[in-house]
Amino acid sequence: MAAPSVEDVLIHVLPNFGIDSIKTEQKVILECLVSKKNCVAVLPTGFGKSLPFQLYLPVVREICENSSDWKVLVCCPLVALMQDQVEKLSHIANLSAAYKGSSSQIDDNIKDGLIDIIYASPETLVGDPEWRNCLKKLNIKVIVIDEFHTIAIWGQGEGGRKEAFRKWFGNIGELRSLFPEATVLALSATCTVNIRQKVMKILQLTDDTKEINMSPNKSNIKLVSSKIKNEIEMGMTWLVDALDEKKGDFPRTIIYCSSINDTSKLYKYITTELPSCTKYVEMFHSETPDSNKNMIIHALKDEGSAIRIILSTSALGMGFDVKMCNSVILFGPPNNLVDMLQEIGRVGRDGNPSVAIILYNGYHQQKLSPEVKAILRTKECRRKELMSNFLRNSDLHEMESKECGKHSCCDLCASRCSCNSCTLLPLEKLFLAEHVVEEGHDDSFSDSDTESYNLSEYDYFEDLDLGLLEIQDD
Incomplete structure (x- = not known):
């Protein structure tokens, strides 16, 4: 038989x-x-x-x-x-x-x-x-x-x-x-x-x-990018104000940081400014105690969890499914395209309209690969620039004809859209309502940035966290 x-x-x-x-x-x-x-x-x-x-x-x-x-x-x-x-x-x-x-x-x-x-x-x-x-x-x-x-x-x-x-x-x-x-x-x-x-x-x-x-392009995720001030307190004021206003109604959001140092500073800034909102904010990185990690992972699988903002390094990374999450912020984008696409892809897995907001300051931009810089620098379409590294020309042309130029594609395409029915996702509205472009700068990418900042505060290479301490091999 x-x-x-x-x-x-x-x-x-x-x-x-x-x-x-x-x-x-x-x-x-x-x-x-x-x-x-x-x-x-x-x-x-x-x-x-x-x-x-x-x-x-x-x-x-x-x-x-x-x-x-x-x-x-x-x-x-x-x-x-x-x-x-x-x-x-x-x-x-x-x-x-x-x-x-x-x-x-x-x-x-x-x-x-x-x-x-x-x-x-x-x-x-x-x-x-x-x-x-x-x-x-x-x-x-x-x-x-x-x-x-x-x-x-x-x-x-x-x-x-x-x-x-x-x-x-x-x-x-x-x-x-x-x-x-x-x-x-x-x-x-x-x-x-x-x-x-x-x-x-x-x-x-x-x-x-x-x-x-298959194409890694996720057409339901709109790409937005903006330069912000170097100081966290200045560059992320909009986030604190929005959480203070919305509290439990703040859209569930993952904020990826490029180092443990940035993650900790941003967490401290938010919780110090809004001590009454600490229940809405959690922090996840390789040095987070295992008990906290497990609590956060279970909470992010629970649609009714109180957590609205999860600050994380890439330790909360590949393959992880966050329920009812359609907003992600890259606070300092990764220095390579694969990691960037991984972080963007953490949201919108339910197929609903989503947004990825890429924020960077003068220090962040110095550490990026030319390919990532090109996405931040482009004046045409961020989706096309990103996907040109992953798709064959025929697939790229097909994507352009279907998606590029629409207000749901990226912020650059939205600025040129003339459909008169453009809509913004909740996190976009909160960001744009209070975000002010740095004085003396537009949102364009500049390799000749002359702002002053203290490099010792970042400890970039020492703090870079890709899950190394997650390994439990005794």
């Missing part, structure tokens, strides 16, 4: 995950895994990239004999992301998931082969000899490299001038030698063409690897 097809099995597997169908791209990925074909998938934030490998074991157990001890190994960059996925999978019957470092008992369960989907950091999977030896004893059938763009961004130094931020990311390709028979699935929401080519080489993926690419 012939084995059932993936489609046949999905009919009764999907209800266990609370769904009745999957997207075409998700099905293609799942079929690649079942047929042992390597796959690289670049799919937008909120698309559901993780679902195919989570479905893999329940499906394959009904198709393949002797598959009861098969395991999926997930290489994941941040603990917060591991926690989020493991929690979601905890409700799935007959499927166990856990991440290394959550407890000593869980670690023992992983070593004993009691966990189906094993999450761990590159530092564990590649850099820890003890764990490498333990995992080699397990029947690993699929290796998932989640957020694979971090291999190039965090695992590579800058032209030999700077050490890699997390060097083991650059050695993830060694997993292929540890598990030579395992199928590889590499996932990302934001990846330039150059990064994809570099990562495929590091992972030793050949030309017959299945590639699935």
Whole structure:
């Protein structure tokens, strides 16, 4: 008797995950895994990239004999992301998931082969000899490299001038030698063409690897950018005034900062000015106590939570789903396009109109890559400038014809819109109601900025926080 097809099995597997169908791209990925074909998938934030490998074991157990001890190994960059996925999978019957470092008992369960989907950091999977030896004893059938763009961004130094931020990311390709028979699935929401080519080489993926690419453009997120004063107290006065006015009605907003220092200063400024509003504001970074992190993560999943503003570094990052959040502020944009797109994509995952406001001061702009500067500097369309780094020319032209020029595209397009029915999202209204362009400056980007500021206050490189202290590898 012939084995059932993936489609046949999905009919009764999907209800266990609370769904009745999957997207075409998700099905293609799942079929690649079942047929042992390597796959690289670049799919937008909120698309559901993780679902195919989570479905893999329940499906394959009904198709393949002797598959009861098969395991999926997930290489994941941040603990917060591991926690989020493991929690979601905890409700799935007959499927166990856990991440290394959550407890000593869980670690023992992983070593004993009691966990189906094993999450761990590159530092564990590649850099820890003890764990490498333990995992080699397990029947690993699929290796998932989640957020694979971090291999190039965090695992590579800058032209030999700077050490890699997390060097083991650059050695993830060694997993292929540890598990030579395992199928590889590499996932990302934001990846330039150059990064994809570099990562495929590091992972030793050949030309017959299945590639699935969808545009990372999220047309429901309007892009707005403005220069503000260097001093936080001057540049962010509008935020304090708006929170004081709206309180619990302030639109739920993530504010990403480029360093722990900026995060802490902005939190202190808001809570000092508005002590009665502290319940509406929280701070999340790598040095935040675990108890606070867990409280914040659960609150952000709760639509009824009192939290209106979450100040964060990228430690609250990739793959994390914040409920009912359609506003994000980048207080000092990241210095590379991938991180910028990741932070913008944290909002609007429900498909509703959303806004990303990119704020920068004289100090911030000195640390940016030429590509990021171009987005802030352009006089045409910020969406087009951003997406030109991620899309083929044909896809870029198609996007231009459908989106660019509309008031919902970006602030520059909105300024030229003549539809007479333009609308602003709540956070935009609050920002524009009180924001005053710096005296002596317009909102244009200037490389020859001569403002004075104290560089020692920022400790930029020392404070740069990309989740390093989130690693719980003892």
